Amino acid sequence: MIFALQNICTLAQNEFFVWVKDFFSPSAGSPWSILLIGLVLCVAGFMLTQIVRLAFRLDPLTDANLAAEISDAFHEAGIAPIEPRVWKARGRVANVAIVGFLPGNQLLLITDAVLERFPRHELIAVISHEIGHLKKKHPLKRVLLASAPLLFLFVDLFSQVGLHRMLADSSIPLAEFAIVIGYVVYIDWLSTSVFSRMEFEADRFAACNATDQPNSQRINDMQAALRRFAKICPAELTKKGGPHPSLAERLIRLDRLFAEIRS
Numbered sequence: 001m002i003f004a005l006q007n008i009c010t011l012a013q014n015e016f017f018v019w020v021k022d023f024f025s026p027s028a029g030s031p032w033s034i035l036l037i038g039l040v041l042c043v044a045g046f047m048l049t050q051i052v053r054l055a056f057r058l059d060p061l062t063d064a065n066l067a068a069e070i071s072d073a074f075h076e077a078g079i080a081p082i083e084p085r086v087w088k089a090r091g092r093v094a095n096v097a098i099v100g101f102l103p104g105n106q107l108l109l110i111t112d113a114v115l116e117r118f119p120r121h122e123l124i125a126v127i128s129h130e131i132g133h134l135k136k137k138h139p140l141k142r143v144l145l146a147s148a149p150l151l152f153l154f155v156d157l158f159s160q161v162g163l164h165r166m167l168a169d170s171s172i173p174l175a176e177f178a179i180v181i182g183y184v185v186y187i188d189w190l191s192t193s194v195f196s197r198m199e200f201e202a203d204r205f206a207a208c209n210a211t212d213q214p215n216s217q218r219i220n221d222m223q224a225a226l227r228r229f230a231k232i233c234p235a236e237l238t239k240k241g242g243p244h245p246s247l248a249e250r251l252i253r254l255d256r257l258f259a260e261i262r263s
């Protein structure tokens with residue numbers, strides 16, 4: 001314990017940590033620099049679609065039948081269709097994702113690997129999972145849950161008597177980092193609990209019909225798609241990647257929907 005405390009005290013003298021400590025200290029300048037960083041991040045977030053368009057090689061979807069089927073899937077969910085684009089990743093990435101937060105400024109990205117290797121019904125199942133996220137307002141909820149504490153911390157940063165000032169004046173080594181560490185712990189908790197649950201909800205949406213009743217054909221399609229992802233990237237079968245539960249966990253949850261049909 002004493003050894004650990006000594007190490008922490010030595011760390012607190014390190015140049016980098018002194019810089020971070022100054023940055024987070026309640027000086028007149030730091031809240032404004034943090035506000036500026038926050039604004040830049042917000043603008044980048046809202047311009048994500050434009051950034052992705054510039055950064056990646058995206059082609060229009062040339063298969064008119066598939067485009068019509070995708071459009072139908074959006075209409076069935078009562079959501080305005082999002083423009084599908086094929087991401088030419090030279091077969092290195094197998095993924096489908098909706099990019100952007102603002103309606104009318106979003107893209108449905110389908111990588112070339114998914115387009116080539118997934119049968120039509122499995123591809124529609126994966127796209128339905130993405131539509132499920134939109135239907136349940138997951139992107140908005142994710143942003144609000146991740147940024148709400150930042151808003152509190154920002155108000156605290158401008159305050160003369162806030163938590164931030166209390167920690168900065170504390171004699172405990174590295175106390176200033178409590179806020180940053182607390183936020184990292186919070187984001188980790190969000191990822192492993194709330195955001196993971198959203199993935200199961202989106203899977204359920206893809207496996208149910210319009211009246212939220214599990215449908216065996218749709219469950220089969222979703223499971224087949226997940227197994228295909230596992231075949232392409234076997235590590236994903238058991239690996240938990242941030243907010244994404246492992247493919248095995250998702251398959252088990254989908255199995256439970258069969259039981260729901262039988263009961």
Ligand SMILES: [Zn+2]
Nearest residue numbers: 129133199202
């Ligand atoms: Zn998802």
